[in-house]
Amino acid sequence: MSILITGGRGKIARAVHAGLVAQGRDVRVASREPGDRLGAIALNPADPVSLATALDGITQVFLYADPATAELFVEAAETAGVKQVVLLSSLSAQADSGNGSEDLAGDPHIGAERVIAGGAYATTRLQPGTFMSNAIFWSYQLRASGQIRLPYLDAEEAPIHEQDIADVALKVLLDGPGGAHDGAVYPMTGPESMTRRHQLGLITEVTGVPVEVVELTPDQAFEEMSSTMRDPARLALLMAYWASRVGSPHPLEQTVELVTGHPARTFTQWLHDNPTVYSN
Ligand SMILES: NC(=O)c1ccc[n+]([C@@H]2O[C@H](COP(=O)([O-])OP(=O)(O)OC[C@H]3O[C@@H](n4cnc5c(N)ncnc54)[C@H](OP(=O)(O)O)[C@@H]3O)[C@@H](O)[C@H]2O)c1
Incomplete structure (x- = not known):
């Protein structure tokens, strides 16, 4: 075939x-x-x-x-x-x-x-x-400004x-x-539910690269993210979704x-598998 x-x-x-x-x-x-x-x-x-x-x-x-x-x-x-x-x-x-x-x-x-x-x-x-792999986009922010700027840091996701x-x-x-x-x-x-705050913490823990984490208000996030995500309706859906996941572990x-037949890989494994994303 x-x-x-x-x-x-x-x-x-x-x-x-x-x-x-x-x-x-x-x-x-x-x-x-x-x-x-x-x-x-x-x-x-x-x-x-x-x-x-x-x-x-x-x-x-x-x-x-x-x-x-x-x-x-x-x-x-x-x-x-x-x-x-x-x-x-x-x-x-x-x-x-x-x-x-x-x-x-x-x-x-x-x-x-x-x-x-x-x-x-x-x-x-x-x-x-x-x-x-969305963490690749965060790395662009980090390289440009030393910061990762995201809304809803306590939203829970189970990234794959x-x-x-x-x-x-x-x-x-x-x-x-x-x-x-x-x-x-x-x-x-993926194998575990974690907050975005925890995911960002793992970046420094695993790679040793310091990250200044900035939590955006929803209004700030709309303004900053609309330059990369041009469909406002889609962005609104995403923001509402993140808001709904705060304090709610992801199934x-x-x-x-x-x-x-093998377990799903962890985010720590992902960071090891992609060594050049955060470290030069
Ligand atoms: N990122 C996430 O968290 C996430 C979560 C769930 C589902 N998804 C879905 O998974 C898909 C890929 O996501 P990604 O961009 O993050 O990863 P990716 O695997 O890097 O995919 C990017 C590729 O998607 C292809 N593509 C985009 N729009 C297409 C279209 N209209 N027709 C054919 N191919 C198209 C393009 O291929 P070519 O330009 O080479 O043709 C592009 O290189 C998307 O449908 C996305 O909505 C993403």
């Missing part, structure tokens, strides 16, 4: 690619901006011709969720004879199932899930919560290591369609261990 990986520049896509290559699988990587990445093809997910080219001869797909182009994808995938789609969605899509574990109704992942899961192939939905998301995707792709993963929805978190999901 030939496997297409979309979102080729993304952290999860790169980890899935490396894992499939290590298993000797036939893989095609697609990106909206492949640049000079060896072997990656250009894919404009809004263009049916580009989609048809990327999907030619493909039987399995690792897909980044995009509601705007989901219908075009389904059409192209059905025409190409795709048998399995592993969709990178979000725990926020759980709001659609009434679970309410992340109350972000209106989240774009919900729309993408509904359309993609309707295709004539086996679908597995991966629903990770907050990525540990990107390699754990990739490991679940790999297991599903390597097992292939026709088994227990067909139609499965896999909510995923933990066992998916990583159940699917891969």
